[in-house]
Amino acid sequence: MEQETLAAQTLEAIGTDALYDESVKRLLANKSILAVILKECVPEFKHCTTREIAEQYIEGEPQIGEVGIAPDETNRSGELIRGLNTEDAALTEGSIRYDIRFYASAPGEDGLIGLIINLEAQNRFNPGYPLLKRAIYYCSRMISAQYGTEFTKSEYGNIKKVYSIWICTNPPKDRRNTITQYSIREEQIVGEAKEEVRNYDLMSAVMICLGEETDRNYSGLLKFLEVLLSDEKTAAVKKTILQNEFNVPMTQTLETEVYQMCNLSQGAIEKGIQKGIQKGIQKGIQQGIGQGREEERIASVRNLMQNLHMTAEDAMKALNIPQEDRDRIKQALAN
Incomplete structure (x- = not known):
């Protein structure tokens, strides 16, 4: 074991x-x-x-x-x-x-x-x-x-x-x-000398x-x-063509090597697929985190507007929201 x-x-x-x-x-x-x-x-x-x-x-x-x-x-x-x-x-x-x-x-x-x-x-x-x-x-x-x-x-x-x-x-x-x-x-430049x-x-x-x-x-x-x-191509197809x-x-050794290579090739493909899945999941998580943060900022701006009677612009300024994000948040507040 x-x-x-x-x-x-x-x-x-x-x-x-x-x-x-x-x-x-x-x-x-x-x-x-x-x-x-x-x-x-x-x-x-x-x-x-x-x-x-x-x-x-x-x-x-x-x-x-x-x-x-x-x-x-x-x-x-x-x-x-x-x-x-x-x-x-x-x-x-x-x-x-x-x-x-x-x-x-x-x-x-x-x-x-x-x-x-x-x-x-x-x-x-x-x-x-x-x-x-x-x-x-x-x-x-x-x-x-x-x-x-x-x-x-x-x-x-x-x-x-x-x-x-x-x-x-x-x-x-x-x-x-x-x-x-x-x-x-060999290339003759001058004359016709020949070498073995x-x-x-x-x-x-x-x-x-x-x-x-x-x-x-x-x-x-x-x-x-x-x-x-x-x-x-599968090992069986390769064997037939060869x-x-x-x-x-097709000796036993060669046949074994062909099958082993095909199995490892398939393993590499599956490993790549799995990596792609994991990468997709991770990307989804990151996108979710980003989306969650955006929603939190929108909620904070709305609370300031309702409780302190601030304008959207003043609320975003108070929360130090970057200028390049403000138009997007204003649009979300209007929906």
Whole structure:
């Protein structure tokens, strides 16, 4: 019983919104879901099936972000990236927390190539700064964090390409149902010098902006993610669409995560409704208090007029009623 009480208190302290966010991260970190995203957003996987990506190329278990690790407690300069916690930290750089980060290999001309991939779920497209700049910073940080883990000294040839993929669930209208990639490209200014693509194509930021069913381009990955993250579709509907249209194997774990996210989403909606009701009640109380005070002032003015034979203006002056309220009170006295 004590454990149940403690659990209930913990859930209450965390809050429905935070639990929903964590549920979304766990759902997106499922390899079957990641495979669908990688298939469309990472060119290195364009010739692979989603099953191959999920079963052969995503290495280990994707790491989901953790909260509350101070920078001076997590100096990881000596750790290997495989199995690394999702937070990069250094005393001079502060701390960065990734939603999801994982290691993957992809087929290349000379064999498998290593990739480091970060996936973020973002509700606000305009959080007060250009979201794309944050995505590019995440890419830069994932590259710089490889020093001492993937390469040392001047072994820059061992740097692995990184991707930061952002799923924006509430973008502005002109961004809805779009997928845009930002990468380093070669451009000849003088002459026709050519460099191997793998030596400069080291980072890509991908912005996935979801939309509505009625918007253009509602298909493929955009439809897949809208269905998956929708707070309107039921778990049963999601399960049917994922299985039948996108061939996502609905394992027991994935099915549980889908149902849990839907339940938390419904809880968040009900919580919002309840907050609205409480806010309405509170507003009504305040309005009632204000109305009561107004009636008291009108009654006081009337008493002075009747008992002391004062004019309405003199009575209001005696009661220190503000000038801007006097016409309204005079009108109420006349009714």
